[in-house]
Amino acid sequence: MSERLTIRRPDDWHLHLRDGAVLRAVLPDTAAHFGRAIVMPNLVPPVVTAADATAYRERIVAALPEGARFEPLMTLYLTEETDPADVARAHAQGIATAVKLYPAGATTNSASGVRNMDKVRPVLETMSEIGMPLCVHGEVTNPDVDIFDREAVFIDKVLRPLRRHVPDLRIVMEHVTTAEAVDYVRDTPRKLAATITTHHLIINRNAILAGGIRPHYYCLPVAKRERHRVALVEAAVSGDPRFFLGTDSAPHLDPAKLQPCGCAGIYSAPVTMACLAEVFDVAGRLDELESFASLNGPRFYRLPPNDDTITLVKGDARPLPGPVETDEGPITVFDPGFPLHWHVEA
Numbered sequence: 012m013s014e015r016l017t018i019r020r021p022d023d024w025h026l027h028l029r030d031g032a033v034l035r036a037v038l039p040d041t042a043a044h045f046g047r048a049i050v051m052p053n054l055v056p057p058v059v060t061a062a063d064a065t066a067y068r069e070r071i072v073a074a075l076p077e078g079a080r081f082e083p084l085m086t087l088y089l090t091e092e093t094d095p096a097d098v099a100r101a102h103a104q105g106i107a108t109a110v111k112l113y114p115a116g117a118t119t120n121s122a123s124g125v126r127n128m129d130k131v132r133p134v135l136e137t138m139s140e141i142g143m144p145l146c147v148h149g150e151v152t153n154p155d156v157d158i159f160d161r162e163a164v165f166i167d168k169v170l171r172p173l174r175r176h177v178p179d180l181r182i183v184m185e186h187v188t189t190a191e192a193v194d195y196v197r198d199t200p201r202k203l204a205a206t207i208t209t210h211h212l213i214i215n216r217n218a219i220l221a222g223g224i225r226p227h228y229y230c231l232p233v234a235k236r237e238r239h240r241v242a243l244v245e246a247a248v249s250g251d252p253r254f255f256l257g258t259d260s261a262p263h264l265d266p267a268k269l270q271p272c273g274c275a276g277i278y279s280a281p282v283t284m285a286c287l288a289e290v291f292d293v294a295g296r297l298d299e300l301e302s303f304a305s306l307n308g309p310r311f312y313r314l315p316p317n318d319d320t321i322t323l324v325k326g327d328a329r330p331l332p333g334p335v336e337t338d339e340g341p342i343t344v345f346d347p348g349f350p351l352h353w354h355v356e357a
């Protein structure tokens with residue numbers, strides 16, 4: 012007898028869809044399982060203004076498969092030139108759900124990001140007044156700080172001061188990777204939440220470096236020690252509403268990852284729900300998968316949960332999907348390193 016689990020349709024609160032041929036190739040994988048997604052704005056050039064977000068949203072909707080009910084929730088890329096009035100208008104008109112802070116140089120396509128937090132204070136104050144969330148890539152970029160410490164240092168050097176200056180700003184720490192970040196969110200009673208990715212629940216830094224270098228496990232923030240992965244799993248399965256799914260599914264063409272300086276990002280959209288079911292099953296907490304993937308996110312974003320459901324089925328292991336083929340080349344799908352016994356029923 013196969014085991015079945017029906018949950019509200021999940022949402023992805025941190026997703027990269029890219030544009031053009033890659034957008035067309037990857038969007039069906041997300042639209043197949045997820046009702047909505049927070050779409051990250053780190054295109055080249057970035058999605059900065061309300062007009063940019065409107066145009067990008069139209070390109071996404073045009074790339075949706077026939078009959079898909081997927082809703083993209085747009086974000087604006089915060090720059091030192093961002094106009095608070097444009098942000099407020101985008102929020103009021105339902106064009107943008109959140110604003111994304113990239114410290115300049117922190118990650119893929121972050122060159123237009125913020126160098127001096129004081130310069131963006133007026134935008135953040137406006138967002139605080141209107142209740143618009145700020146999504147944060149939480150890593151410092153100072154080359155003197157070890158890459159494995161950049162998230163923990165960001166909390167002390169940037170996030171704590173920011174929360175003192177703009178205490179009512181609603182913040183999502185994106186793709187948290189450390190016990191320090193989990194503790195910080197847990198110890199903060201209000202206005203702070205965190206997304207956790209699929210892959211950070213599954214891999215630690217050995218996956219990238221032990222026994223050979225594996226570029227398909229390289230992402231930012233980089234995976235940390237096993238004790239941090241364990242802390243992330245505990246947070247995800249705890250049911251604490253401040254933690255929810257943001258896959259950070261971040262497709263890059265294979266040649267861009269498999270080179271002397273490969274780029275950061277893991278493409279997990281096709282296998283995320285199967286992987287999460289396994290993680291929650293192994294933890295003995297399948298009962299909390301729905302909170303993590305389908306309920307806690309909408310609650311933070313003040314949206315209703317999706318009104319339909321998906322069903323996960325446990326059976327014989329299925330082969331990992333092969334690379335997604337795009338007109339520009341293949342994109343390798345995240346390999347969790349364990350058999351996929353769960354799948355989403357078609």
Ligand SMILES: NC(=O)N[C@@H](CC(=O)O)C(=O)O
Pocket residue numbers: 027053118119148229230231232259261262275276277
């Ligand atoms: N996570 C990643 O490693 N890469 C993301 C950017 C990001 O989310 O930081 C990307 O856009 O490729």
Ligand SMILES: [Zn+2]
Pocket residue numbers: 118148185186231232
């Ligand atoms: Zn990021």
Ligand SMILES: [Zn+2]
Pocket residue numbers: 025026027051259261
């Ligand atoms: Zn991301």
